[in-house]
Amino acid sequence: MPTADVKKIKGIVIRLVDYKEADLIVTALSEEGLLSFYARGARKLTSKNQAALQSLVESEFLLSLSSQGLATLKEATPLKSFLPNDFESCIYSSLLLEILTRLIAEEDASGLYSSFRFVLEGINDGKDPLTGALMFFAEALTLAGIGLEVDSCVLCGAKNKIRTVSFTEGGYICEDCYDPESMQTYPSMYLKILRYIFKAPIEDYGRVALDKDYGLRVLKGLLDYTEEMTGVKLRSCDALLEA
Ligand SMILES: [Zn+2]
Numbered sequence: 752m753p754t755a756d757v758k759k760i761k762g763i764v765i766r767l768v769d770y771k772e773a774d775l776i777v778t779a780l781s782e783e784g785l786l787s788f789y790a791r792g793a794r795k796l797t798s799k800n801q802a803a804l805q806s807l808v809e810s811e812f813l814l815s816l817s818s819q820g821l822a823t824l825k826e827a828t829p830l831k832s833f834l835p836n837d838f839e840s841c842i843y844s845s846l847l848l849e850i851l852t853r854l855i856a857e858e859d860a861s862g863l864y865s866s867f868r869f870v871l872e873g874i875n876d877g878k879d880p881l882t883g884a885l886m887f888f889a890e891a892l893t894l895a896g897i898g899l900e901v902d903s904c905v906l907c908g909a910k911n912k913i914r915t916v917s918f919t920e921g922g923y924i925c926e927d928c929y930d931p932e933s934m935q936t937y938p939s940m941y942l943k944i945l946r947y948i949f950k951a952p953i954e955d956y957g958r959v960a961l962d963k964d965y966g967l968r969v970l971k972g973l974l975d976y977t978e979e980m981t982g983v984k985l986r987s988c989d990a991l992l993e994a
Pocket residue numbers: 904905906907908909924925926927928929
């Protein structure tokens with residue numbers, strides 16, 4: 752009997768799409784990247800795989816691979832749940848999912864696996880979810896090739912006299928390059944938060960909790976910037992930002 756077509760893999764479920772009467776198409780993020788497969792009968796009440804096939808649950812999947820089309824799930828075992836337990840954590844976890852499923856190219860997703868897991872774990876452990884979401888967002892934008900330059904002026908390279916940030920130009924702007932006609936100014940705390948989220952390694956998450964008011968303003972700035980650059984409007988945080 753050939754056994755080479757069965758594979759065991761660990762991943763975090765990031766998307767579930769109903770298929771036919773009782774099936775699901777599951778997408779999980781693993782160390783190897785995005786993984787999609789059929790889970791036949793997974794929506795039946797009697798399905799033994801229900802606990803493992805939920806968004807934000809890390810599970811081990813035993814898959815039957817086929818040469819064409821999607822792999823099929825044989826068995827799923829839940830390992831760890833990252834389901835959020837309060838409203839804010841829920842919103843920011845949804846933003847992480849939305850970034851992964853709508854902003855990041857399939858072939859780039861594996862690059863975010865460890866950060867995704869690290870931030871989810873932090874949120875679950877009670878770390879500030881806004882800070883984690885911003886750090887993850889910044890990493891995703893950088894991976895997508897539209898990270899902001901926060902080391903020096905994006906126009907002339909000057910390291911000091913940073914005056915503002917221009918989302919249109921893609922980063923920090925110094926005193927000399929600042930154009931009051933076309934550029935906005937931002938408070939220094941806003942600029943500091945931008946620098947922190949684009950520069951700090953994700954392992955730093957939890958060491959500081961960013962100021963909430965400024966953090967939300969930065970989040971709004973990044974969401975608008977993302978829409979401007981990619982056409983993708985991420986909506987997970989609408990309720991928070993309109994409040
Ligand atoms: Zn400059």
